[in-house]
Amino acid sequence: MKKGKQLYEGKAKRIFATDQEDVVWIEYKNSATAFNGEKKAEIDGKGRLNNLITGLLFQKLAEKGIESHFVEQISENEQLVKHVKIIPLEVVVRNIAAGSIAKRLGFEEGTAFKEPIVEFYYKNDELGDPLLTEDHVKILDIATPEELQLLKKEALRINDVLVPLFGDMDIELIDFKIELGKDKNGHILLADEISPDTCRLWEKGTNRKLDKDLFRRDLGGLTEAYTEIYNRLGGTI
Amino acid sequence: MKKGKQLYEGKAKRIFATDQEDVVWIEYKNSATAFNGEKKAEIDGKGRLNNLITGLLFQKLAEKGIESHFVEQISENEQLVKHVKIIPLEVVVRNIAAGSIAKRLGFEEGTAFKEPIVEFYYKNDELGDPLLTEDHVKILDIATPEELQLLKKEALRINDVLVPLFGDMDIELIDFKIELGKDKNGHILLADEISPDTCRLWEKGTNRKLDKDLFRRDLGGLTEAYTEIYNRLGGTI
Numbered sequence: 173m174k175k176g177k178q179l180y181e182g183k184a185k186r187i188f189a190t191d192q193e194d195v196v197w198i199e200y201k202n203s204a205t206a207f208n209g210e211k212k213a214e215i216d217g218k219g220r221l222n223n224l225i226t227g228l229l230f231q232k233l234a235e236k237g238i239e240s241h242f243v244e245q246i247s248e249n250e251q252l253v254k255h256v257k258i259i260p261l262e263v264v265v266r267n268i269a270a271g272s273i274a275k276r277l278g279f280e281e282g283t284a285f286k287e288p289i290v291e292f293y294y295k296n297d298e299l300g301d302p303l304l305t306e307d308h309v310k311i312l313d314i315a316t317p318e319e320l321q322l323l324k325k326e327a328l329r330i331n332d333v334l335v336p337l338f339g340d341m342d343i344e345l346i347d348f349k350i351e352l353g354k355d356k357n358g359h360i361l362l363a364d365e366i367s368p369d370t371c372r373l374w375e376k377g378t379n380r381k382l383d384k385d386l387f388r389r390d391l392g393g394l395t396e397a398y399t400e401i402y403n404r405l406g407g408t409i
Numbered sequence: 410m411k412k413g414k415q416l417y418e419g420k421a422k423r424i425f426a427t428d429q430e431d432v433v434w435i436e437y438k439n440s441a442t443a444f445n446g447e448k449k450a451e452i453d454g455k456g457r458l459n460n461l462i463t464g465l466l467f468q469k470l471a472e473k474g475i476e477s478h479f480v481e482q483i484s485e486n487e488q489l490v491k492h493v494k495i496i497p498l499e500v501v502v503r504n505i506a507a508g509s510i511a512k513r514l515g516f517e518e519g520t521a522f523k524e525p526i527v528e529f530y531y532k533n534d535e536l537g538d539p540l541l542t543e544d545h546v547k548i549l550d551i552a553t554p555e556e557l558q559l560l561k562k563e564a565l566r567i568n569d570v571l572v573p574l575f576g577d578m579d580i581e582l583i584d585f586k587i588e589l590g591k592d593k594n595g596h597i598l599l600a601d602e603i604s605p606d607t608c609r610l611w612e613k614g615t616n617r618k619l620d621k622d623l624f625r626r627d628l629g630g631l632t633e634a635y636t637e638i639y640n641r642l643g644g645t646i
């Protein structure tokens with residue numbers, strides 16, 4: 173596989189074309205950003221860890237019947253994935269109140285919801301990724317109501333795999349964000365990344381945070397925490 | 410009917426008990442507030458106009474089979490209504506983009522939606538009335554999914570009456586907010602008010618604003634505009 177021209181540079185990754193039309197090359201960067209890009213830093217090792225963790229998680233999800241864009245790991249900070257057209261929604265699943273939902277709706281951080289919930293945010297940096305209702309998704313012509321139900325179902329299926337997977341590592345999956353896209357046949361696939369940058373992960377018992385909140389809240393120890401996640405997932409390189 | 414003790418003083422109205430347990434006495438105030446109470450003023454005649462307009466609208470809705478809490482007008486700024494337990498949701502129907510939805514989602518003001526949409530906001534001044542998804546309503550235990558569907562259907566039914574009603578007066582109903590409550594039998598009723606304080610009303614052709622945006626945006630002429638609405642509705646006192 174040959175690395176072609178850069179198609180996109182985002183906040184955390186660069187996307188390159190390859191000599192195969194339906195495959196793109198993702199390079200994970202060490203950049204950390206939060207609060208819609210207002211807070212920024214470079215953190216050694218972050219790109220490598222997110223790349224490796226995402227690869228492991230997508231493989232474990234595949235074993236449970238959840239298809240993703242993941243094709244193969246090509247280096248410590250690069251992977252090949254199927255090229256999809258990203259649906260501009262950040263699909264968030266929440267098991268336990270933390271972050272924006274705690275603040276906006278008055279839940280105490282750590283409160284378990286009686287059932288997991290799914291939220292949709294408009295992936296639009298200019299507008300600051302606003303929360304959307306299902307009616308908003310319709311009037312913005314982002315997805316049909318049927319597609320939205322499918323995204324919701326898929327997000328909950330992924331949660332059903334990830335909660336016990338992290339649970340077995342003594343880690344509580346508080347919430348996570350996914351992105352999905354359509355391949356050239358219009359088939360919807362899990363895409364982008366699933367990593368401590370896009371999940372809230374709390375160590376059971378201690379409630380020690382092992383995710384990007386370490387950066388958001390200036391708690392330090394991010395590389396160590398992400399390494400901990402990688403190791404508990406069985407990562408070896 | 411005898412006016413009893415004050416039960417509640419809100420931003421725009423005072424609620425009093427009466428000698429009949431299931432009836433309360435609403436007094437409309439001249440206070441204008443916006444931006445969650447940050448902006449305030451007293452505007453002569455506003456209480457009277459909102460009281461009279463709400464009464465007329467609730468009567469016209471009743472003629473079309475839409476039940477509300479309205480019992481009777483008792484003075485120019487007072488009305489009797491059935492006592493309900495308010496469901497803490499502000500139910501918003503939007504036909505055309507204006508205000509927060511234009512800003513949040515990037516719609517140009519005045520863009521017609523392909524179909525009316527319904528939004529739910531948590532009626533909670535402390536939290537600043539945040540937008541809710543249906544999942545949020547569930548985890549906050551505000552309403553069951555079935556009740557929420559009923560609220561949505563009722564809001565759209567009310568829109569279906571109000572759009573032509575205002576349309577016949579050469580006024581475009583851009584959006585409006587309602588509150589609903591449960592009577593002692595658990596029956597859900599339209600409550601609170603429907604007035605230029607809770608609707609966006611634009612004169613057809615000129616797009617002249619005839620609603621609370623005159624206050625929010627310091628455009629002046631509020632009493633004249635509300636009087637215009639009252640007169641076009643056939644108000645005579």
Ligand SMILES: Nc1ncnc2c1ncn2[C@@H]1O[C@H](COP(=O)(O)OP(=O)(O)O)[C@@H](O)[C@H]1O
Nearest residue numbers: 182183184185187241253254255256258363364
């Ligand atoms: N399989 C894929 N095909 C095409 N684009 C993808 C794929 N997976 C992820 N992307 C997109 O590539 C970009 C990844 O880079 P990232 O740094 O996360 O960007 P952003 O700052 O926009 O979130 C995102 O816009 C993401 O939606």
Ligand SMILES: Nc1ncnc2c1ncn2[C@@H]1O[C@H](COP(=O)(O)OP(=O)(O)O)[C@@H](O)[C@H]1O
Nearest residue numbers: 419420421422424478490491492493495600601
């Ligand atoms: N029929 C009713 N029974 C009981 N409470 C009502 C009824 N109709 C409206 N209310 C409530 O009375 C208050 C009306 O006063 P308002 O000044 O609008 O208050 P707020 O500032 O809380 O919006 C609101 O809290 C409203 O929900």
Ligand SMILES: [Mg+2]
Nearest residue numbers: 182183184364
């Ligand atoms: Mg991203």
Ligand SMILES: [Mg+2]
Nearest residue numbers: 419420421601
């Ligand atoms: Mg009110």
